[in-house]
Amino acid sequence: MSLSAAKTPATSSMSGAEGVERFLGTELAGQVQFLTARARAKGSAHGNQVLAELGLKVRQYSALSLAASGLKPTQRELGEFLDLDPSQVVALIDFLERRGAVRRDIDPRDRRSRTIMATDEGLELHEQATRALRKSEDITLANLTRGEREQLRALLVKIAF
Amino acid sequence: MSLSAAKTPATSSMSGAEGVERFLGTELAGQVQFLTARARAKGSAHGNQVLAELGLKVRQYSALSLAASGLKPTQRELGEFLDLDPSQVVALIDFLERRGAVRRDIDPRDRRSRTIMATDEGLELHEQATRALRKSEDITLANLTRGEREQLRALLVKIAF
DNA sequence: TATTGTTATACTCTATAACTATA
DNA sequence: TATAGTTATAGAGTATAACAATA
Numbered sequence: 073m074s075l076s077a078a079k080t081p082a083t084s085s086m087s088g089a090e091g092v093e094r095f096l097g098t099e100l101a102g103q104v105q106f107l108t109a110r111a112r113a114k115g116s117a118h119g120n121q122v123l124a125e126l127g128l129k130v131r132q133y134s135a136l137s138l139a140a141s142g143l144k145p146t147q148r149e150l151g152e153f154l155d156l157d158p159s160q161v162v163a164l165i166d167f168l169e170r171r172g173a174v175r176r177d178i179d180p181r182d183r184r185s186r187t188i189m190a191t192d193e194g195l196e197l198h199e200q201a202t203r204a205l206r207k208s209e210d211i212t213l214a215n216l217t218r219g220e221r222e223q224l225r226a227l228l229v230k231i232a233f
Numbered sequence: 234m235s236l237s238a239a240k241t242p243a244t245s246s247m248s249g250a251e252g253v254e255r256f257l258g259t260e261l262a263g264q265v266q267f268l269t270a271r272a273r274a275k276g277s278a279h280g281n282q283v284l285a286e287l288g289l290k291v292r293q294y295s296a297l298s299l300a301a302s303g304l305k306p307t308q309r310e311l312g313e314f315l316d317l318d319p320s321q322v323v324a325l326i327d328f329l330e331r332r333g334a335v336r337r338d339i340d341p342r343d344r345r346s347r348t349i350m351a352t353d354e355g356l357e358l359h360e361q362a363t364r365a366l367r368k369s370e371d372i373t374l375a376n377l378t379r380g381e382r383e384q385l386r387a388l389l390v391k392i393a394f
Numbered sequence: 395t396a397t398t399g400t401t402a403t404a405c406t407c408t409a410t411a412a413c414t415a416t417a
Numbered sequence: 418t419a420t421a422g423t424t425a426t427a428g429a430g431t432a433t434a435a436c437a438a439t440a
Contacts, residue, residue, distance in 0.1 A: 092314045095306065096394065099363070100298040104382065105280055105291070105370055107389035108273040113316055114393065115266040130266070131407095137261040145256065148421060153253045155274055157409065162423060184416045184421040202260070209266055215391040221265065227385045228268035230376040231275065233257065292430090309398065318432065323400060345398040345439045397440070407430070417420075 115212045122204045126197065127171075133201050135164045139174045140190040140198040146179060147186055173197050276373045283365045287358065288332075294362050296325045300335045301351040301359040307340060308347050334358050 100106050119130045128136070134154055138145050145153070151161045165188060168174040173194030179185035190198060213221050261267050280291045289297070295315055299306050306314070312322045326349060329335040334355030340346035351359060374382050 092310050094304060095299060095302070095310070095314050098299060098302045098304070100295055102386065103366070103370070104374065104386050104389065105273075105276040105366065106295060107386065107393045108269060108276055110316070110393035111389050112266075112269040112273040115269055119266055134261055134267060138256060138259060141256070141259045143255060143259070149253050149256070153256050155271070158422065160408070182417075186422070205264070205266065209264070213265065213392060216388065220388055223384065224388045225263065225265050225268065227377065227381055227388070228265065228272050231374060232268045232271035319399065321431070343440070347399070405432075
């Protein structure tokens, strides 16, 4: 939230570690896990910021995105894929449903399950949000070339799944 | 790998996406930001798990690691580098200090500041924790070759700082 | 007057257990 | 008996404001 480099001296590089460059050689600073956490914190913060104009957060966007995929995920599937508790999924879908962005339908194959599908309004919102996030990603990955971004994506896929 | 359609009940989650492979082609699943979040969630969870034997969490380890660097960071610097609020740093250092892992010293150049340094006990704990995290990282990055891990590290450094 | 560390507080996120309706 | 969704609740993590000591 605090990315206004309010008063840091002219040497600030908007990188989030102004004034503490002396720790860059630290063992911690070289660990993939630490770097991953920092990268996601940065991306998540920036993403939330640009999505705020649309009244969304990245977590809500991710659910909307699956709802907009046309694959009609159940809430259970949503939770598995997004690594969320069933109770968290309820709150998430409640929010999107109240907004008119998604619809809950009873799964005819199993009346316990609810399939989630984006409404027309939700599809439009999803498109806007996706555009906003693309711009956000373009900023947070500014130090990488197109090739490097594709490289990164491929590596992350191997880890994440 | 993650293609095993194991029928094992929802007990443990090795790959984290069993049964929802049909969402892998989704736009969301290709976004760097989403993949980064998943990668860090996985690494963080596994890291916390192996550190639990030592009574540590990754967040606490990161502070201990800087304290063990010999660079005598102030609490303010710790907060900047780890992206934590000053009040969070207080709680973090309180914990490590009560454990006898770090020491608070008044900074002679500015008596308002406290420099943090690991004790001998803290150095030993840090070494153990580092070894545990290396094994953890070795597991979470099992799908990557040595070269790919170095590639990933280099790319993440460009983003994180 | 501004800053470091501290305390207190509130707010968000996440995790757990119990309940319902279906299977 | 087991599972999907729901509710309530507690815990962890995070953010904000006020204060004392020092600059």
